[in-house]
Amino acid sequence: MSRRTASERHLHTSPVSGELLGTETGSALLDVLTAFHHPTRRWLCELLSVEGPAPVGRLASRTGLAVGSVSHHLGTLHRYGFVEPAPDLARDTRERWWRSRPRQVSWDATDYGEGTVARRIASSAEAENFRHHVRAVQRWLTEGEASPPEVRRAAVATDSLVGATVDQMGELSRRLTDLVVEWSEECRADALARPDVPRLPVRVSARVFPSPPVRP
Known part of the structure; x- marks a missing residue:
């Protein structure tokens, strides 16, 4: 068979x-x-x-x-x-x-x-x-x-707490998403072009959301 x-x-x-x-x-x-x-x-x-x-x-x-x-x-x-x-x-x-x-x-x-x-x-x-x-x-x-x-x-670890409109929050969300997607594609392309260059597994995580002061 x-x-x-x-x-x-x-x-x-x-x-x-x-x-x-x-x-x-x-x-x-x-x-x-x-x-x-x-x-x-x-x-x-x-x-x-x-x-x-x-x-x-x-x-x-x-x-x-x-x-x-x-x-x-x-x-x-x-x-x-x-x-x-x-x-x-x-x-x-x-x-x-x-x-x-x-x-x-x-x-x-x-x-x-x-x-x-x-x-x-x-x-x-x-x-x-x-x-x-x-x-x-x-x-x-x-x-x-x-x-x-x-x-x-x-x-890096960075955070900010600032007054913003819903539209401004949405704009930040879109800009962060576009940036991370573009950066990821650039990294993949570079890995194909330069396969012998040492690399680290880099995780990018960003959250954009309304948040009141956090109690300790």
Whole structure:
């Protein structure tokens, strides 16, 4: 019996529509949020993004998860465009390689009716996204002191509390988003042009929101 090709093995998890990736709305967006905002799947996405393409077996060893579990999570991520098969890297037909596929996801829980299941899914995704960033910050605070001085100087934490109109807050949100997206694309392009230059996995997280004085 001949083995299935990579495209045949991944046919059932192929992205719903490559043309719509990053523009989903309604129930389609909820499916994306459910797929991505799962701690294990988010972890696998970041491993592939930071450490590069990898076969399922290596990811299983790296995470301590069962091979079947890793394959299941990668299949879900593939369906919603976060990863893609990399059969060109396999040494034989038994190896199943995957690579990261960067894409944007944005949403507003208030787009869904209050008290609905959809609203709960969108709100839960936002809460899980926040917890993910908190875990990342906590790790930096714990391990950052051991980083080289130039790395610590390049990192920054900044905040501001100022009176602003809703329009001004929205404008800041748009400008920050555009800046981060543009900077990320520049970094990816530079990595392709200069693959031998040492790089760090740099996380950018910005939140813009009304906030009264925080009690200690």
